[in-house]
Amino acid sequence: MIGPPLRVALAESVTALPQGTGWAYEPKFDGHRLILFADGHRVRLQARSGRLVTTAFPDLAEAARQLPDGTVLDGEVVVWADGRIDFSAVQQRAAATRAHATHLARTLPASYAAFDLLADRGEDCRALPYEERRARLVRILEPLGPPLQAVPMTTDRDLALTWYETLPATGIEGLVVKRLDGAYRGGTRAWLKLRHSDTRDAVVVGFTGGRARPQALVLVLPGDGTPVVSSPLTPALRTAAGAALPEAKGEGTAVAIGIGEVTYAALPAAPPVTVEVRQNTTRHATAVVVRFR
Structure with missing residues (x-):
C-alpha cells in the first residue's frame, strides 16, 4: 500500500x-x-x-x-x-x-x-x-x-x-x-x-532587475491604469528586452502576484514601448509577456 x-x-x-x-x-x-x-x-x-x-x-x-x-x-x-x-x-x-x-x-x-x-x-x-x-x-x-x-x-x-x-x-x-x-x-x-487566457497589448512602464536582462516587466494593461508586474521573462525575452528598453528615469512601485509590492525602474513616457501579453482568466490573473511589438 x-x-x-x-x-x-x-x-x-x-x-x-x-x-x-x-x-x-x-x-x-x-x-x-x-x-x-x-x-x-x-x-x-x-x-x-x-x-x-x-x-x-x-x-x-x-x-x-x-x-x-x-x-x-x-x-x-x-x-x-x-x-x-x-x-x-x-x-x-x-x-x-x-x-x-x-x-x-x-x-x-x-x-x-x-x-x-x-x-x-x-x-x-x-x-x-x-x-x-x-x-x-x-x-x-x-x-x-x-x-x-x-x-x-x-x-x-x-x-x-x-x-x-x-x-x-x-x-x-x-x-x-x-x-x-x-x-x-x-x-x-x-x-x-x-x-484560458486573453491576449492583448500592454504598455511597458518599467522593469525589475537589470536593464540589459530584466527579470520582469511592469505593465499598464488596457482599461487599467494600475501598473502590474509580469510573470518572469523567458531567457529569449530577457535578451529582447535589453535591446528594446530605454534607460530608466526614476523608480516606482507595483504589485507582483504572490509577492506583493515591489520597487521597479521606471521608463520615460515617450516613446512608448508595447508588448503583447497573455493574461490568464483564472484566479491568478498573471500577465505573461509573449513578444515585443
Missing part, C-alpha cells in the same frame, strides 16, 4: 491542443489538489505540498470510507456555489482549523473531482497506462456518486475544444491532456495543460 507523502504528477503549459490520436482530455477544475488515501476506516488527505489536511475536510474523509480498502486517488477539491466553482470557498475550507472544519463542512460542502487512480485495493497502479487507470477509477466511483466523482474525460479532440470554449463560466480553468498509454509519473511534467 503506497502512502503519504506522495509526489504528484504535474502538467506543462501549452498554447494549443496536441494533434494526432492517443490523447485523453479532461476539464481542469479550479480547486485544491488533493491525494486521497483510503485504507479501511483510516482515511488520509494529502495536499500537493505533502502536508496532511485530513482534519480540514471531514465530509470528504467520511465519504472516502466507502471506498475499497487500499484505494489511492488524485484529484481536486472544489466547492460549488450558484452553479460554478467558488475558489474562495475552497480556500476557506483548506485553511479551517479542526474546530471550525465541521461547521464549514455543513455550510460549504466540498466535492472531490478525481482524475487519476494511483492504487486499487492495495495494488500500485502508477505504472499502468492511463487508459486502464481511468477505467478502474470509473468502476470504483460510479456506484458511489457525490461527493466523490470522476472528472469527465473524452478522447474526442473536437468535444474537448467545445468544453474549452463553453465551460469557463462554471469555473473550469481549461483542459488537462494525457497520453492514453502514459504512466503516472510523480514529480514530472508528463501531462499538458491548456488554460
Whole structure:
C-alpha cells in the first residue's frame, strides 16, 4: 500500500491542443489538489505540498470510507456555489482549523473531482497506462456518486475544444491532456495543460532587475491604469528586452502576484514601448509577456 507523502504528477503549459490520436482530455477544475488515501476506516488527505489536511475536510474523509480498502486517488477539491466553482470557498475550507472544519463542512460542502487512480485495493497502479487507470477509477466511483466523482474525460479532440470554449463560466480553468498509454509519473511534467487566457497589448512602464536582462516587466494593461508586474521573462525575452528598453528615469512601485509590492525602474513616457501579453482568466490573473511589438 503506497502512502503519504506522495509526489504528484504535474502538467506543462501549452498554447494549443496536441494533434494526432492517443490523447485523453479532461476539464481542469479550479480547486485544491488533493491525494486521497483510503485504507479501511483510516482515511488520509494529502495536499500537493505533502502536508496532511485530513482534519480540514471531514465530509470528504467520511465519504472516502466507502471506498475499497487500499484505494489511492488524485484529484481536486472544489466547492460549488450558484452553479460554478467558488475558489474562495475552497480556500476557506483548506485553511479551517479542526474546530471550525465541521461547521464549514455543513455550510460549504466540498466535492472531490478525481482524475487519476494511483492504487486499487492495495495494488500500485502508477505504472499502468492511463487508459486502464481511468477505467478502474470509473468502476470504483460510479456506484458511489457525490461527493466523490470522476472528472469527465473524452478522447474526442473536437468535444474537448467545445468544453474549452463553453465551460469557463462554471469555473473550469481549461483542459488537462494525457497520453492514453502514459504512466503516472510523480514529480514530472508528463501531462499538458491548456488554460484560458486573453491576449492583448500592454504598455511597458518599467522593469525589475537589470536593464540589459530584466527579470520582469511592469505593465499598464488596457482599461487599467494600475501598473502590474509580469510573470518572469523567458531567457529569449530577457535578451529582447535589453535591446528594446530605454534607460530608466526614476523608480516606482507595483504589485507582483504572490509577492506583493515591489520597487521597479521606471521608463520615460515617450516613446512608448508595447508588448503583447497573455493574461490568464483564472484566479491568478498573471500577465505573461509573449513578444515585443
